[in-house]
Structures are given as structure tokens and as C-alpha cells.
Amino acid sequence: MAKTNGPLFSLDASGKFGGALVFSKWKGRPTVRQLVTPSNPHSADQETARNMVRSGGVAQRQTNLTAEVLNGETETDKARLIGAAPPGQAWNGYLVDSMIGAGAVNYTAAQAAWGALAGGEKTAWDNAAEARVPAFPTVAQTVTGGGAGTPLTTGNGYFLTMYGLYIAGLYTLPGATPPTYA
Numbered sequence: 001m002a003k004t005n006g007p008l009f010s011l012d013a014s015g016k017f018g019g020a021l022v023f024s025k026w027k028g029r030p031t032v033r034q035l036v037t038p039s040n041p042h043s044a045d046q047e048t049a050r051n052m053v054r055s056g057g058v059a060q061r062q063t064n065l066t067a068e069v070l071n072g073e074t075e076t077d078k079a080r081l082i083g084a085a086p087p088g089q090a091w092n093g094y095l096v097d098s099m100i101g102a103g104a105v106n107y108t109a110a111q112a113a114w115g116a117l118a119g120g121e122k123t124a125w126d127n128a129a130e131a132r133v134p135a136f137p138t139v140a141q142t143v144t145g146g147g148a149g150t151p152l153t154t155g156n157g158y159f160l161t162m163y164g165l166y167i168a169g170l171y172t173l174p175g176a177t178p179p180t181y182a
Helices: 044-065 077-084 091-100 102-116 119-131 154-167
Strands: 015-017 021-026 029-034
Touching: 044 077, 044 091, 044 102, 044 154, 077 091, 091 102, 091 154, 102 154, 119 154
Parallel strands: none
Antiparallel strands: 015 021, 021 029
């Protein structure tokens, strides 16, 4: 973003000019940038990406709110993520990056592993997610066109979070039995 001094031969300017430039203030400094018309596609790929990020957001919120400790550990998942995150990367970004992965490879693998679980195993994950303090919520989903889709179950969101912790090196590969927290 370009900084300006006396834009348009005045001391202050704001708004668009000539359909090409936008004058504004950023942190109290006058700036000018190219006018860009935002686009908000609701294509299948865009909604899939939004759903993945939405899953990461729920995982961040849950990890941030809980004071529970994984059985056999002495620190919360958040404290462990803070210690494991690469220098310069926040714990929450590291969690989402671990959950989704480059090209959504981790998310796709986690969903495939979730799909391979039997009905009773998924129910066990749902029950464990609902027993967390606070309870793990469902994850809202959208479909092509931006409409509401079928939300991920509490157990599915919990499984995705644990898969992200596995990728981060903080948990074993999640399977049929959900982890125990206290």
C-alpha cells in the first residue's frame, strides 16, 4: 500500500477516484491503493475450503477454552501446541495448518480415516466429544451456492482435531477409541 503526502493536492482524501484508486487512512496515515471489486464465489471448491477452515476454527476455540489434560500429559493441548509451533508461527495457525495440510492432504486423510470407522466407533467419538469440558460442538458446513449443509458431528470435529494434533506430533494416530481427558 502506498503512503501519500497531500493526496490530490489536499491534506486529506478518502473514497474512490476515477474508478481506479481508493484513498483512505491506515493507522492514521493517508494511503492510496488500487480499487478492487471483491468477489465471493460460492463454488463447490470454495465452500469445501471454507468448511475445512471452519473445522479448524472450531478446533482452535475448543483447544483455547478447555483446561482438560490428555491422559498421560501434564499440559493442556494449547500449552503443548505453543511449545511445538515453529518459531514465528502462532499455536492456533499451527493447529489449523496441521489439520488441513498442503493441498488439504491431512484433512482428506483424516476424513477418510473417520469414514472407515464403524458406526459404534463413531458413536464413541461423539460421546467422548460431548463429555469434554466444554463439550465439543458440531461444525457447521455449507454447500455450493452458500446454503447450509449437514454439520459435522461432534465426534467428527473432535476426530479432525486429534488428527491435527497427531500431525503436529502431539498425539498418536486417532483410531477407533477416542482419547481420555481429565
